[in-house]
Amino acid sequence: MRTPPTPQRSSTPVTSSRAVETGRVVRAFAPGSTGNIGPGLDILGCALSGSGDVVRAQLIAESGVRVDEPGHPDLPRDPARHASAIAASEVLRRAGAQVGVALSIEKGLPLSGGQGGSAASAVAGALATNKLLGDPLTQRELLLAALVAEEQLAGRHIDNLAPALFGGILLIRSIDPLDVVRLPVPRNLRVVLAHPQMLLRTTDARAVLPATVDRATAIAQAAAVGAIVAALYSGDLSRLSGAIEDRIAEPARASLLPGFAAAKAAALAAGALGSSISGGGPSAFALVDGDADAITVMEAMVSAYATEGVVATGRVARIDEIGARIEEERA
């Protein structure tokens, strides 16, 4: 990690249409997430407990958004290319605020990991900035502000953004108009993530997706999405078995992911209800019933990667039902 620059502090009031003060600081957290959940390419996603990104936003005298600490040596300081800053700029624009904001990002999520890292940074940046301005934007507007970042960096989809902001397990019906269905969270549902030490940029993972699919594949995929929704509502986790079946993205992406096939097979053999690629990868995920099985599945997946010569880290999560939140606010 680089040494963070000293944050600029000033007590001089900013020329602005709003009664905001330079120096005010807000810290916002947004959780990681897994998108797709198997067959729900771009339309199913859930927020995960345990890890997330934190964005600290501070009012400054100069106008516009500045990145003081990008959160990772590989992330840009250029505010036009950092997810948090792009989202924060869009919040300023939508709010008509003539103020300046300095951002410091703490990355809890891996870069290009398939765990919703860019979405969490965008959402936390948007939320912190909005709070700094006195909450001028609605949640829906915050989502759209964060989408400006996600669209530029990863593509126009909200299966990570919406869970990062709202929490829970979400079905994305459409972006425009925004139509998101919150699905029930079965009490014992656990999500295991195994993160192999490799990078797969979302844009690269999307490039291999087929432009068309045959009708039978489209139908089977829709049936699997329906079965997941039914299983979540029924609360009977065993009904997820066989439903986490992605016939569109997984076949196209699996070859980019050494060790994935072995990790998936190991997860299922260890009792997982289903397993597939988390978002665009490279992380693999598994859905599991209960804590004990979840840890067993995590160990099995990490071991399987190791057998294939891939170093992987694992974690076990519950669904984060809250989503992005303010962690600290001070004048």
Next chain:
Amino acid sequence: MRTPPTPQRSSTPVTSSRAVETGRVVRAFAPGSTGNIGPGLDILGCALSGSGDVVRAQLIAESGVRVDEPGHPDLPRDPARHASAIAASEVLRRAGAQVGVALSIEKGLPLSGGQGGSAASAVAGALATNKLLGDPLTQRELLLAALVAEEQLAGRHIDNLAPALFGGILLIRSIDPLDVVRLPVPRNLRVVLAHPQMLLRTTDARAVLPATVDRATAIAQAAAVGAIVAALYSGDLSRLSGAIEDRIAEPARASLLPGFAAAKAAALAAGALGSSISGGGPSAFALVDGDADAITVMEAMVSAYATEGVVATGRVARIDEIGARIEEERA
């Protein structure tokens, strides 16, 4: 209607491995159904109250299946080409029964109407024959016996067969292995059917389906299926609004169906939650909240067809939650 032939009656016991008697009669009913329910091409279907097909099956001395009354002048007497007889033959084959069965079919459902008529005939034929034999087959086997008929006459799909047999609103996850999810039935859900006076054979309706769909279409279709499942579980019928959206079959079939576009528009204007083609058509369906609105929507659809120069009949149905049943049984 032709004059039905005098049913053959005999009191001579049939040479058979089972203790069955010639002359025994069973009448079975199977309800109509609507397949697809918009986006659920081949994977969503529901049974409808009010109309169905009845099959009367009688043990006879000669072996094999005979069609005494096909149920409609346009339906064949050839048992190799009549849905009920094909299904009944398959029941005999699966049961290893060396008996003969004479069938008389009463068609309550329109031919080639998109209201699950062939499926109801097949299911009622299978159920009546099985009962005649003393119930040797399971429900699952009955479905597969009826599928032999449906596959030959309409295609390998069970989105009408399964509701006709089991009742309710069903999500078909797969045929092989058979995996069907029963979805909740919201109390006030009504289905309106408008049947224009034209024939559209299921095979012709299937021939226009696209072999491939673009990825965005497949994703949107899956999201709509998920939204329907969520709406049914939530019990909030308003959540069906916008979810009855078929981007695969309806665009391909609508041009075959004069008046459909007008009828759909009229249904939505009259308060329907959604509207699309019922199965392969030509019937159109609409989902409606409550009896009063359902009748209003039915009238609007029939009027819209009339304005387009198409004579149509309408009906309003509840979901038939029972499915196929024995109506009469006597030795």
